[in-house]
Amino acid sequence: MIKLAVDVMGGDNAPDIVIEGVKLLLEKDSEVEVQLYGDEKYQFEHDRVTFHHCTEMITMDDEPIRSIRRKKDASMVRMAEAVKYNEADACVSAGNTGALMSAGLFIVGRLPGVERPALALTLPTVDDKGFTLLDMGANADAKPEHLEQYAIMGNIYARAIRKIERPTIGLLNIGTEDKKGNALTRETFKMLSERSELNFIGNVESKALLSSVADVVVTDGFTGNMVLKTLEGTANNIFKMLKAELTKNTKNKLAAGILNKDLKGLKNKMDYSEYGGAVLFGIDGIVIKAHGSSDGRAFYNALRQAKEAVKENVVETMRKEVTND
Incomplete structure (x- = not known):
């Protein structure tokens, strides 16, 4: 089973479109489990969903690095920590792009030998x-x-x-x-x-x-x-x-x-957005940035993309072909 960590609170139209995208994924794909991070009032019951209550969130106006360092209980931070500590295989957020890149770099960590991560x-x-x-x-x-x-x-x-x-x-x-x-x-x-x-x-x-x-x-x-x-x-x-x-x-x-x-x-x-989200390459884990104004379908595509990246061992391939270059 592939485990995806999801920031419920990130994005212009969150949490509604996030929940909609997650439910669509669960309906269409039986190979995934979803860990949701956000305000517990948005949780819903499903046998493949675990909800983690967070007391903070990172807004679109927050300064990226400062918010990642100071808001320890933010949904985006805890989502990234799930990947870092191997509690999840990938993470997806439609939130603050700079903050998500900072979370990828400073929480998930850079692959050895990669000088600069890139957003693709x-x-x-x-x-x-x-x-x-x-x-x-x-x-x-x-x-x-x-x-x-x-x-x-x-x-x-x-x-x-x-x-x-x-x-x-x-x-x-x-x-x-x-x-x-x-x-x-x-x-x-x-x-x-x-x-x-x-x-x-x-x-x-x-x-x-x-x-x-x-x-x-x-x-x-x-x-x-x-x-x-x-x-x-x-x-x-x-x-x-x-x-x-x-x-x-x-x-x-x-x-x-x-x-x-x-x-x-x-x-x-x-x-x-029909192709999925933006991928942060060069990170020691799969970090996907869905478009900030995503609707439910677009967020679903980003989730599906994260699942495929896990299934195809993209990070391990990059570790071998980039870091051992």
Whole structure:
């Protein structure tokens, strides 16, 4: 039985969507047990659920490191401690991203040999394959050796979870030519080119990301976070413009009624929460960050992703292939 620790109190729409996602997982999957951490008034009865009452919670406004150190009885802290002390196999929260990364780093701990953990997220593409982008913001600054480790960890994840036999690895850059970019990308390019075990295809441009240019794309956390926010903002605004255009007169409203199902399908296709949450790579345990505004279905996907990562021994594989490099 796989044991998942869950922060009931984290996220914009917690605890309702957390409970909804957990119940959906329990309904669909008989291989998991769930340990819930939060206010006991939200507990419910199920033979595969254990509830742990917590007197504190970490809010979206809390300073990450300080809150992890001071709020010892916070649901996020105790959830991470369950992984640290092998009481749970993985943990999932939709709460404060910085605090969860701090909990992963300072409570669960870093894998030996990993210099910088990275936050990775699988994003949608036009052909539904998706691509994994890292770092999404765990570290604003990076060195070439950090990006090299990101590529190795991304490669392991794509093989184990996304079931891609030989994932293509791309380096995000301002052009596809070998000599393009700054000192960081040029040196990283040389290092990745020498890794024969990686299917490194070279530099990739941001305009090609949604066209499945690579299965895994590596970059520094500052750039990765900017890319994520740009893609998210662009998608949201396109749908706002479509809605405005399709409701401005009677003729367009009739067309909108006919296209309603297709437009909803397109919107769901662009929703990266369908792929699960963001994974904190390089940590000695599985730590999943669900989107802060997740609904029940999105939180369920993050839970399912955590379960698969445990089942496929992702952390042990990273321990062997990254730390013994």
